[in-house]
Amino acid sequence: GDLPVPAVTKGATFMSPRVRARMAELQLTAADLAGIMGTGAGNRVTIKDLENFLHKIETQTAHEASAIRAGVADAMRRSWTRPLSTIGSSVSLDPVLQDRQSRDPKPGPGLYALRALAVALSKNPGAAAKLIGNRVVQSKSIDVGIAVEAEDGIMVPVIRGADKTSLADLATKYKELVELARQRRISPDMQAGGIATVSNFGTFGMEWGTPIPLPDQTLLLGLGVGKKVPSWNEEKKEFVPCTEAQITLSFDHRSIDGGGAGRLLKRVIELLENPNEL
Missing domain, CATH: 3.30.559.10 (Chloramphenicol acetyltransferase-like domain)
Structure with missing residues (x-):
C-alpha cells in the first residue's frame, strides 16, 4: 500500500516571503530556525513566530560567534549538502x-x-x-x-x-x-x-x-x-x-x-x- 504521509509538517519548513526577508536581513538560515513551531495555516512560520523566537533568544545568555566558529559552521553547512x-x-x-x-x-x-x-x-x-x-x-x-x-x-x-x-x-x-x-x-x-x-x-x-x-x-x-x-x-x-x-x-x-x-x-x-x- 501507499506509505503514510503526515497530515501536518511542523517546524520552520513553511515560511512566508516576509519571514524569509527578515531572515535574510538577520543572516539567518532555515537550520537556525528549526526549533520554531509555526502557528500559521498548515503550521507555516509567521513573522510573529519569528519575532517571538528572537525575543526568547534575547533573554538567554548569548555572545557573538568568533570568526573561526562562524567559518566552521559555514563550511559544515556547505558540506552537508552532499551525499556523504x-x-x-x-x-x-x-x-x-x-x-x-x-x-x-x-x-x-x-x-x-x-x-x-x-x-x-x-x-x-x-x-x-x-x-x-x-x-x-x-x-x-x-x-x-x-x-x-x-x-x-x-x-x-x-x-x-x-x-x-x-x-x-x-x-x-x-x-x-x-x-x-x-x-x-x-x-x-x-x-x-x-x-x-x-x-x-x-x-x-x-x-x-x-x-x-x-x-x-x-x-x-x-x-x-x-x-x-x-x-x-x-x-x-x-x-x-x-x-x-x-x-x-x-x-x-x-x-x-x-x-x-x-x-x-x-x-x-x-x-x-x-x-x-x-
Missing part, C-alpha cells in the same frame, strides 16, 4: 608505536595516518578527485590537511606534497602549526587547496567518529584512540594483547563509491601496520 558516507575498520597501532620509538622527533599516530593516506593517494590520486558539475577534477599534488584544535574551533592547515614529506619533517611542521593555531596565525592560504584531511579524534579519547569532509574536499580520514584488546596469534595459538584503534574514512559518494573508498582505507591500514614503508 563513512566506512570504518580496525587497525593495529603496535607497529606504529614501536616504529616511532626509533625516530627523532617522534611523530604521533595521527601523522603516521596522514603520511599513510598521502602515500596511498600518490598511487591512486583519483580517489580524492572532486566532482564539479559533470567534470571529475583531479589535483596534480597530494596536499593533505590535518585538523588542529584552536580556541573555539578547528583549523585545517595543509601539508603540501605530503607524499614527498618525511615523517620527521611532518612532525616538525605539525609542531609549528599547532603553535600557529594557538596564536590564530594560520592564514586562509595555509588552509586552502587540500584534497583530503586527517582528523585524530583519538586525542580526545574517542574511539569512533564520522567527521565531515570539508566542502572543497572528497575525503576525511579519522583515527580513534588506541586501546588494548585481545588479538588471536596464529603462530602461538593464543590470544595476545594488541593496541588497536578504529579508523574511519568519510567521503563524498558522488565522487567515489564504497568499493573505491574501501580499497583506499585497506591500503592505509596496510601502511600503518607496516610503517617501514612510510
